[in-house]
Amino acid sequence: MLDLVQLRSFVMVAQTRSFTLSAERLGLGQSTVSQHLQRLERGLGRRLIDRDTHAVRLTADGEALLPHARQLLALERQASAQFDTFAPRGPFRLGISEDLVSGQLPGLLEDFIADYPSVDLQLSVALSKTLAEMQDRGELDLVMAKRRIGERRGDAILREPLVWLAGDPEAMLAKPALPLIVFPPPSLTRLLLMEALERSGMPWRIVCSCQSLSGLTAAARAGMGVLVQPRSLAPAGLREIAPPLLPALEDVEFVLVTARSADHATVSAFSRKVRERFGKGFAGLASAEAGRKDGIF
CATH class of the missing domain: 3.40.190.10 (Periplasmic binding protein-like II)
Known part of the structure; x- marks a missing residue:
């Protein structure tokens, strides 16, 4: 029998490649996350994670388990949302800056829709100023985009x-x-x-x-x-x-800008997902890491 609590820790470690960051995002102690992984491995009789002083990696068995673990957790979230009267639902018009389309955006959207299956996501991708103009015309509920340092529009997520x-x-x-x-x-x-x-x-x-x-x-x-x-x-x-x-x-600065007419529950739910993934910066973007390692100038 697979334990959903243990699977949740496993998926977070697989996503962040860090026990420390996983513990922070789950609101647990690092030792608790480690115990979850150890119990999961004992229950399956397979090693799922290889960890040394430099990196955390999934084993072949860990890679095989990951999609099933995500599916089970998604089903749990969907079942809970089905009976949550106050869960976000209905249309959600989201604007994303072109810079953010790669990297963690697919995972962010996957997590959000898995948690809130009753939301009808309408996604627009464009330049930041274009998104601001669309929002001013009442076409977008939430915009995730860039702003110049010193500008006031939006709630800053991080500076780059x-x-x-x-x-x-x-x-x-x-x-x-x-x-x-x-x-x-x-x-x-x-x-x-x-x-x-x-x-x-x-x-x-x-x-x-x-x-x-x-x-x-x-x-x-x-x-x-x-x-x-x-x-x-x-x-x-x-x-x-x-x-x-x-x-x-x-x-x-990357910011979240909320329209006054937006549904508060939906915007709050998506904003929490954004801060979970980007609150420590854009860590975990493989393409960015590869680009920096190639830098010699």
């Missing part, structure tokens, strides 16, 4: 530095004018990088403009030019170019 990225930094820096890969206006990232270049007096030219981060990333990996992104969301395969080789960029 913007960094210059390229597949081949040496080749980009050797060009007479810095080739730029950018979002179109009204991108905040575009505005901040342009301001930094204007202050430095460095010559530049735009070689690629695209609404999609995946398109910009493909152009950067192909060696077309330099891309700017929040450091912890840096796509894999790109290396950071640090000042003074290129001018320093401002930090940005």
Whole structure:
């Protein structure tokens, strides 16, 4: 018989790759989480987690158990929500900044819908300013996006530095004018990088403009030019170019902005999920970690 409490600890460790962070998110002691995993392993007669001083990894048996564990926990949440009169339900119009589409967003949405199956999610992905305009027109209940430091709109989740990225930094820096890969206006990232270049007096030219981060990333990996992104969301395969080789960029803040007409229960439930995943930063994004490890500048 599988114990749901033990499975919950197992899934959290699999998600965070950290006993300490798992204990914080579950509101338990680290020793309790360890005991849950040990009891689960004893009950199954299989080793699920390999842990050393450097990393926590799932074994082959752990990888095999994970989808079943998630499904069982999802069924538990759905059954509870079915009989919860005050559980969020109905349409929920969510706007997400293009920067956040990769990484943990799929897991965040999966967790939210699993917990609140009666919610009808309507997702919009766009640039931060575009999302703000949509919300002002009454088209979005909650926006998760970027803002400039010093702006007041929204409730800040975390602050991130913007960094210059390229597949081949040496080749980009050797060009007479810095080739730029950018979002179109009204991108905040575009505005901040342009301001930094204007202050430095460095010559530049735009070689690629695209609404999609995946398109910009493909152009950067192909060696077309330099891309700017929040450091912890840096796509894999790109290396950071640090000042003074290129001018320093401002930090940005990621925020949640709630419409006055939004359903409070639904917004609160989603906001809790966001803070559970992003409250310690964008830790756990494999692509970002790979990008930082490649950085030599």
